[in-house]
Amino acid sequence: MDENINILELCKKPEQIEKAKRVSSEWSRSDYSGSIKCRISNSFRMKYKIKPGLYAVGEPDANSEVFASANYKLSFDVLRKALSGLSAWILVLDTKGINVWCAAAKGTFGTKELVRRIDGVKLGNFLNHRRIILPQLGAVGVNADSVFKRTGFKVYFGPVYAKDIKAYLNAGRRKTAEMRKIKFSMLDRLILTPREVIPAMNKFIIFAVIILLFFGIQPTGILFKSAWVYGEPFLLLGLASITAGSFITPVFLPFIPFRSFALKGWITGILLTVPVIFLFNSPELKNILIFSATILFFPMASSYLALQFTGSTTFTNMSGVKKELKTALPVYLISAVISIVLLIIYKLHKLAVI
Amino acid sequence: MKYLKNVSSLKFFAEKCTNCLVCIDVCPHEVFKLKNKKVVVADKDLCMECGACALNCKYGAIAVNSGVGCATGIINGMLTGGEPSCDCGGSASSECC
Numbered sequence: 001m002d003e004n005i006n007i008l009e010l011c012k013k014p015e016q017i018e019k020a021k022r023v024s025s026e027w028s029r030s031d032y033s034g035s036i037k038c039r040i041s042n043s044f045r046m047k048y049k050i051k052p053g054l055y056a057v058g059e060p061d062a063n064s065e066v067f068a069s070a071n072y073k074l075s076f077d078v079l080r081k082a083l084s085g086l087s088a089w090i091l092v093l094d095t096k097g098i099n100v101w102c103a104a105a106k107g108t109f110g111t112k113e114l115v116r117r118i119d120g121v122k123l124g125n126f127l128n129h130r131r132i133i134l135p136q137l138g139a140v141g142v143n144a145d146s147v148f149k150r151t152g153f154k155v156y157f158g159p160v161y162a163k164d165i166k167a168y169l170n171a172g173r174r175k176t177a178e179m180r181k182i183k184f185s186m187l188d189r190l191i192l193t194p195r196e197v198i199p200a201m202n203k204f205i206i207f208a209v210i211i212l213l214f215f216g217i218q219p220t221g222i223l224f225k226s227a228w229v230y231g232e233p234f235l236l237l238g239l240a241s242i243t244a245g246s247f248i249t250p251v252f253l254p255f256i257p258f259r260s261f262a263l264k265g266w267i268t269g270i271l272l273t274v275p276v277i278f279l280f281n282s283p284e285l286k287n288i289l290i291f292s293a294t295i296l297f298f299p300m301a302s303s304y305l306a307l308q309f310t311g312s313t314t315f316t317n318m319s320g321v322k323k324e325l326k327t328a329l330p331v332y333l334i335s336a337v338i339s340i341v342l343l344i345i346y347k348l349h350k351l352a353v354i
Numbered sequence: 355m356k357y358l359k360n361v362s363s364l365k366f367f368a369e370k371c372t373n374c375l376v377c378i379d380v381c382p383h384e385v386f387k388l389k390n391k392k393v394v395v396a397d398k399d400l401c402m403e404c405g406a407c408a409l410n411c412k413y414g415a416i417a418v419n420s421g422v423g424c425a426t427g428i429i430n431g432m433l434t435g436g437e438p439s440c441d442c443g444g445s446a447s448s449e450c451c
Binding site: 019034053077104105136137138139141142143144145157160175177181182184238251253254259260261307308310312314315316317318320321322324325 | 355356358359361362363376379380381382383384400401402403404405406409410412417419420421422423424425426427428429432451
C-alpha cells in the first residue's frame, strides 16, 4: 500500500512543470517575419521580447537538460528551433529584450539574474540533476563558479551557436574547437548592414537640406533650379560615402587593406568619390576650392561611417577602437571645418562678396 | 579577421594558472591554447576584450579591461564623461544592441 502511494506521489508532476509554458520548436510565419523585421527596425527590435521564466520544448521531465536564454525573442526562437526533436527546458532570463552576448556585456545576462531565475522557478525542486547549459557567449556576464556556489547548479558553457547543440549533447556535453569559435561571415555582415545604412540615411536628409540650401542661395534669393543643378553631384557623393562606409566596408571587410576601420572606410570612400567626381565633370567640381573640399570631406565621411561598424563586429576590442578614435576624431573635425571654410569662401566669391 | 596589433589589454599571469582550461572553454577567438600541457596565450591580437575568461578564472590568472568596442558607444562615453556605453542616443530607454 505504502509503495502505491509513493508511486502516485512520484507520478504527480510538480507544480513547476505544470506551470512551464509549452512552446513548439517550429517557427510560425510571424516568427519568420519578426526575424527579418528586427534586423531592419530598431524600434521593432527593442520591443521583440518574451516573458522571462521557464518554458518547455517537447515533453521534458526531471532528467531533461535546461538551457538558459535571453528574452530577446529572436535569441529564444533560434534556441527553440535548434531543439527540435528534443525535450528540454528553457530558462529565459530578463535581459530587457537584448540578445545573450550584448546582454552579458551589459550584465543583464549575468550571474545575479541567472541565480534569481533559478531560485524563482525553483529549478532545483523538480530536477533530478543540477546542470544548466548556457550559450558560450553568456560567459561574458556569468561567473559559473559563483552560480554553483549560490544555487548548486553547475553551469556548462555550451556551443556559441544553437545549431551545434545536438552535436554537443551527443558528444556528452563536449565542444569541439570549432563549436567555440565565433564567426563573422559575409552573410553575417550583410545582414547587419541595414542597421548601418538606415541611421546614415537619416543623417543624409540633414546633409541634403544643407547642400540644397547652400547651392540654392543666389543673389536673387533661393533658387530651386540652381539648388538642384549644382547640388545634385554632392547629394550623389553623399550617397556614395554611405554606400562605401556603411555597406561596402562592412560586407567586404577582410578584403579591404589595413586593420583600422577608419582607414578601410577612407579607402572605400576615395574609391567611390573619385569616379563620381569624374562622372559629373561639372564646372563646380573643377573649382579648386570645391574639389579640395569634396576630396577632403566625402572619403572622411565614409571613414567615420565605417568606424561605426566596430560596434557590430565580433572581433574588435575597446582598446583598439579608443586608439582609432584618438587619431580619427581630430582628423574628422579638422577636415570637416576646412571643408566648410572652403565652401564658404567659394560661395562668397561666387556671390561676388569677395 | 584580426583587429589592431598590440592593443588588447589582456594580461595572463602564468604563475597563478592551474590549467583548469576554463579560459579555453569560454574564449570565442582561440586566444588561449594548450602547449606542453600548459595554458599559454596563443595570439593576443585575436582578443576582443569580452572579459569572459577573466570573469570565469577562479584563480585570478587573467586580467582584461573589458568593455564595448563600439565607436558610437565610446563617443557617447566621451560626451557624457562616463564609461563607454552601447546605449545609443545617450538616454536609458534607447538601447541599441
